[in-house]
Every structure is written in structure tokens, then in C-alpha cells.
Amino acid sequence: MRLEYPSNIRIIRVPCTGKVDVMHLLRAIQKGADGVYVVGCLEGTCHYNEGNTRARERVEYVRMLLEEIGMEGDRVRMYNLSSGEGPTFAAYAREMTEHIKKLGPNPLKTAEQNSGKKGGGKREAQAA
Amino acid sequence: MIIAKRKPFEEIKEMLTPYNKVLTLGCGTCVAVCLAGGEKEVAVLNAELDMARKLDNNPIELGAFTVERQCDMEYLEVLDSMVGEYEALLSMACGAGVQFLAERYPEKPVFPAVDTTFIGVNRAVGWYEERCRSCSSCVLGMTGGICPVTMCAKGLFNGPCGGTNKGSCEIDKDQPCAWYLIYERLSLQGRLDSIKNISPAVEWQNQAPRTVIQPGYKKPDEAEAGN
Numbered sequence: 001m002r003l004e005y006p007s008n009i010r011i012i013r014v015p016c017t018g019k020v021d022v023m024h025l026l027r028a029i030q031k032g033a034d035g036v037y038v039v040g041c042l043e044g045t046c047h048y049n050e051g052n053t054r055a056r057e058r059v060e061y062v063r064m065l066l067e068e069i070g071m072e073g074d075r076v077r078m079y080n081l082s083s084g085e086g087p088t089f090a091a092y093a094r095e096m097t098e099h100i101k102k103l104g105p106n107p108l109k110t111a112e113q114n115s116g117k118k119g120g121g122k123r124e125a126q127a128a
Numbered sequence: 129m130i131i132a133k134r135k136p137f138e139e140i141k142e143m144l145t146p147y148n149k150v151l152t153l154g155c156g157t158c159v160a161v162c163l164a165g166g167e168k169e170v171a172v173l174n175a176e177l178d179m180a181r182k183l184d185n186n187p188i189e190l191g192a193f194t195v196e197r198q199c200d201m202e203y204l205e206v207l208d209s210m211v212g213e214y215e216a217l218l219s220m221a222c223g224a225g226v227q228f229l230a231e232r233y234p235e236k237p238v239f240p241a242v243d244t245t246f247i248g249v250n251r252a253v254g255w256y257e258e259r260c261r262s263c264s265s266c267v268l269g270m271t272g273g274i275c276p277v278t279m280c281a282k283g284l285f286n287g288p289c290g291g292t293n294k295g296s297c298e299i300d301k302d303q304p305c306a307w308y309l310i311y312e313r314l315s316l317q318g319r320l321d322s323i324k325n326i327s328p329a330v331e332w333q334n335q336a337p338r339t340v341i342q343p344g345y346k347k348p349d350e351a352e353a354g355n
């Protein structure tokens with residue numbers, strides 16, 4: 001099945017969303033990603049029991065950390081689907097892209113540009 | 129172990145405002161176990177500070193290092209070659225660790241990134257409860273292993289007080305009376321007599337900082353003098 005999803009998304013594969021650490025999410029934003037979202041299995045279906053619920057907690061924590069420093073926590077999100085749901089994956093990708101476009105570029109890039117340093121980098125979101 | 133909480137981000141950021149190059153130092157023991165100031169927390173705090181200062185248009189350069197124990201000079205030695213290049217140090221250790229760091233590098237401003245909270249136990253991941261106030265005259269042997277200094281609202285060494293109310297403390301219905309718990313525990317063990325022992329007043333009021341020298345050891349200066 002070939003599915004169209006926005007090309008500005010960079011996918012990072014992990015064996016289980018439980019592997020996604022707070023620092024992975026934070027680093028992506030710190031390095032200029034406009035948004036990051038984690039796509040995990042449906043809750044209650046984790047092969048390792050609680051990988052995806054842990055991931056959700058970490059996503060919540062990172063959202064709080066971003067709010068703490070004055071950024072929109074909603075640049076980081078968690079989505080759940082079952083492995084057979086290709087079209088849902090593509091739908092979430094489009095939803096996230098639209099959502100991030102509304103929020104605008106990562107303010108860190110704007111801050112860097114304003115301070116005259118090199119900035120830019122293409123708009124990107126990361127999925128795991 | 130010693131339990132600490134990370135300070136609110138705003139407070140940390142405020143302390144560091146005048147500095148542009150700071151070394152954040154974690155401690156690998158108590159505060160790492162209670163998830164407040166170990167290697168991982170250093171990484172998270174530095175990432176936050178880095179982003180916040182960029183947003184403020186006042187970038188900061190941050191170093192990160194986690195020593196085994198900040199309350200041990202031996203482990204601070206590795207920092208000697210590092211601290212020179214920084215304007216200030218941000219310590220994520222407990223208050224004891226922060227002070228030892230400040231003592232070793234007296235010309236460097238040292239800031240605490242955590243609030244040291246209590247000596248406690250790990251009830252579940254991320255959940256800690258206070259258990260001891262280091263009164264230095266432990267009465268746990270007479271109280272069935274329940275600390276009245278910590279658990280009794282008045283810290284009574286001899287209790288209960290007249291306010292004990294069917295298992296609750298007079299300050300709050302939901303607060304168990306420590307001396308009621310002690311009574312129950314001693315009664316379970318068949319040694320209720322123990323509650324009648326009078327413990328002399330604890331000696332921790334108005335005292336100078338305490339020192340402990342374990343048997344077989346000497347104060348460092350005496351040891352050096354060969355006494």
C-alpha cells in the first residue's frame with residue numbers, strides 16, 4: 001500500500017515508543033524542528049505492556065517543559081494507532097503538519113535569525 | 129537517602145541571568161536516585177536553559193558533568209581542570225554537595241538548582257516520603273520503628289499529646305497521630321511497656337553544625353599531625 005503523507009516529515013523508527021526518551025523529544029525541538037510527534041500502538045496493546053503509556057507520560061512531561069521556557073507545549077504530541085492502519089498514519093501526519101503550520105516556525109530559529117546567527121533549516125516534524 | 133526537588137525553572141534562570149558560561153553539575157548518588165539531579169536531569173535542565181536563553185536573545189554556553197558524589201572532596205577533584213573556564217557553577221546536588229563545591233572553588237559563584245527537602249524513602253518510582261529529621265538521638269528502638277520527630281506534628285519525643293483523637297492528629301483528621309501508630313505497633317509486638325520510657329529532651333536545638341567521626345578515624349588535621 002503506497003500512501004501519501006506530507007514530505008516535510010522525517011520519520012525516525014524505534015522498536016517501541018517506550019524507547020523514546022524525554023531528551024530525544026527535547027533535542028529535536030532544541031535543534032530546530034517545528035514539532036515532534038510520537039506515533040505508538042493503541043493503548044492496551046503494547047507488546048512490552050507499557051511502552052506506549054510511558055511514551056505518553058514523557059510526551060506530557062516535554063510539553064510541560066516547553067511551556068516552562070515559554071514555548072508552545074502543543075508542538076509535541078502523541079498519537080496512537082494499530083499497525084495495520086496505514087491510512088490513519090497518513091491522516092495523523094497531515095493533521096500534525098496542519099497543526100504545526102498554524103503554530104508557525106520554531107521560535108528558536110526566529111530568535112537565532114534575529115540575533116544575526118545562522119538560522120533557517122527546513123520545516124520538519126519527526127515521528128517515531 | 130536525601131530527597132530533593134528541582135527548583136522552578138524561572139528561579140534557576142533568574143539566578144543565571146548575568147552569566148554566559150555555566151557548568152551544570154549533577155550528583156550521581158541520592159539526587160540521581162530520587163530523579164532530581166542526576167545525569168539525566170542535568171541534560172534536561174541544560175536543554176531548557178539553552179532554549180530559554182536563545183528565546184531571550186541572551187545565549188548561554190553550558191557544560192555538563194555528573195560526579196559520583198558532590199559531598200566527597202575526592203570526587204570533586206576531577207572538576208579542578210574544568211571549572212576555570214566557567215563563570216559560575218550550577219549544582220544539582222543536595223545542599224551539602226552545593227556547599228562542598230562552593231568551599232572547593234571559593235572564587236566561583238555556585239548556585240543550587242534543587243531544593244533539598246528531606247531524608248526519606250522511595251515508596252514507588254518518583255514518590256518519596258519523609259522518614260527522619262536526623263535528630264542525632266534515635267528513639268526508633270522504643271517507638272516500634274516509627275519516628276515521632278518526623279511523624280508527630282509536634283515532633284514529641286514523649287507522646288501522645290492531649291490532642292490525639294481516635295487515631296488522628298489534632299492538626300488534621302487525615303493526619304494520623306504518630307503516637308497512636310507507635311502504640312499500635314508496640315502493642316502488636318507485645319512490648320507496650322516501652323511507651324512508658326521517658327526519652328530525655330533531644331539535643332538538637334540551637335546547636336552548632338554537628339560532626340561525626342567514626343570509631344577508628346580522626347579529624348583530618350589530627351590525622352595529619354599524627355596524633
Ligand code: SF4
Pocket residue numbers: 130155156157158159160196197198199200221222223224225226
Ligand atoms: S551530594 Fe548530596 S545528593 Fe549527592 S551523594 Fe552527597 S548527600 Fe547525596
Ligand code: SF4
Pocket residue numbers: 259260261262263264265266267268275276277278
Ligand atoms: S528519632 Fe527520628 S529523627 Fe531522630 S534519628 Fe531516629 S528516625 Fe531520625
